[in-house]
Amino acid sequence: MLSYTGGLVLLAALLHASWNAMLHGNRDRFLSMTWMSIAIATVSSFVVLFTPWPAGAAWPYIVVSGLLHIVYNMTLVRAYRRSDLAQAYPIARGSSPLLVTLGAALFAHEAIGPLHALGVAMISGGIIAIALQGGRVSRAGALAALTTGATIALYTVIDGIGVRVSEGRSLTYTAWMFLFYWLMPLLFVAKRGLAALWRPVRAAPMAVGSSLAGGLVSIAAYGIVIWAMQSGAMGAVSALRETSVVFAVLIGRVFLREAVSAKRWLACVIVAAGAVCLGV
Template sequence: MLSQTGGLVLFAALLHASWNAMLHGNRDRFLSMTWMSIAIAAVSTLVIVFTPLPAAAAWPYIVASGLVHIVYNMSLVRAYRRSDLAQAYPIARGSSPLLVTLGAALFAHEAIPPLHALGIAMISGGIIALALQGRHVSRAGALAALTTGATIALYTVIDGIGVRLSGGEALAYTAWMFMFYWLMPVLFVAVRGLPALTTPVWEAPMAVGSSFAGGLVSIAAYGIVIWAMQSGAMGTVSALRETSVVFAVLIGRVFLREAVSGKRWLACLVVTAGAICLGL
């Protein structure tokens, strides 16, 4: 992977960790995810007005990815309601690069150089080590986390193939895929009603504002990933993206004054070494 592309993907990982930190204090995950989705869909609506249509071959992938993203969003909302899954969720972030690499090999016939394969394995192993330190994860929680990781891998592989068929229109591809995020407020209103969506705008404006801002950061973060997958190997891009877990540890230490054990620092070093392998 070109160093410039790798640098942008690492920046996307930082953005991903940042919006997760912004949303850390919002307890109503369904509401937060919905306002994030509104921000993402609103920006996407504006973008499609000024960009050409992706090539026809990309449209089945746009539709498939958009629907899988909605399934993933709803799964994530349910995940945060279960304490064991909330603990095991980082396993999903660690397992997804390995699953993406396998999916890319099967469906896009990508070959990964040995050094890059080592880097992907180190990043995945380091992230899973971060997730498991000091925590007991139930079998059900681990299975649910791996299922979430499979969902992440599924939409990543779909987007990796789809953007390569878009005729070079990565921005348009991303925007049209994110148009499906308009389904999130529809689902929210169907479940809780319109007042539950609109009342927090004036009763809890900070929470809604952080969610909206998180959506803007999120679309930038994943937009970079989709752009990078036009030319970069999907597994490599996915692994670099998941270094966001390390950025989250650093953000927690510097800004939230969270304690970081020696074992956690060691796991972060393993992830960093894996990222260096991907840059060689």
């Protein structure tokens, strides 16, 4: 992977961790995710007005990925209700590279070498350590986080294949896929009502503002990843992005005042090292 591309994916990793911290830091994560989605969908609606139509072959991938992203949003909210950032985030993000690597091998014929196999083993070991240490992650919490990781892997492989058949239109592909985020406010209103969506604009403008900012950070982060997967191996790009688990623990410790034990630090380092092995 070119150093320029690798640097951008590392930036995406930091952005991923940052918007997850913004989401986790808000008390009502469903509401926060909805406002993030509004920001993402609004930007995407603007972009599609000034970009070419997606290539015909890319449409099935856009639709399936867009719907999977909504599932991902809901599973992520559920995971953060059950465990703190330094637990849920490494499990969710750390499990996805090995699944992406396997999916890419099956569906895009990307080879898995010895170093990749070592990376898979290190990531798996790190995830188990994070999930089991101290008994502080419930079975339901670990399952929710792993479900999130599986969803991440699914949409990453789909987007990796989809952007490659998009005739070089990664921006167009990304924008049309993110248009599906308009479904999030519809789901929120259906469950809680329109007043519950708009009331925080006056009652808690800072929380809404941070959610909108998180949405902008999110679309930039994943846009970089989709762009990188045009030419880089999906497993490698995904793995390099998942070094964000280290950023997440740092953010959780410094800004959210979450306790981080020495064992959790070590486990996250193992996950990150495994991701680096996959990214080589």
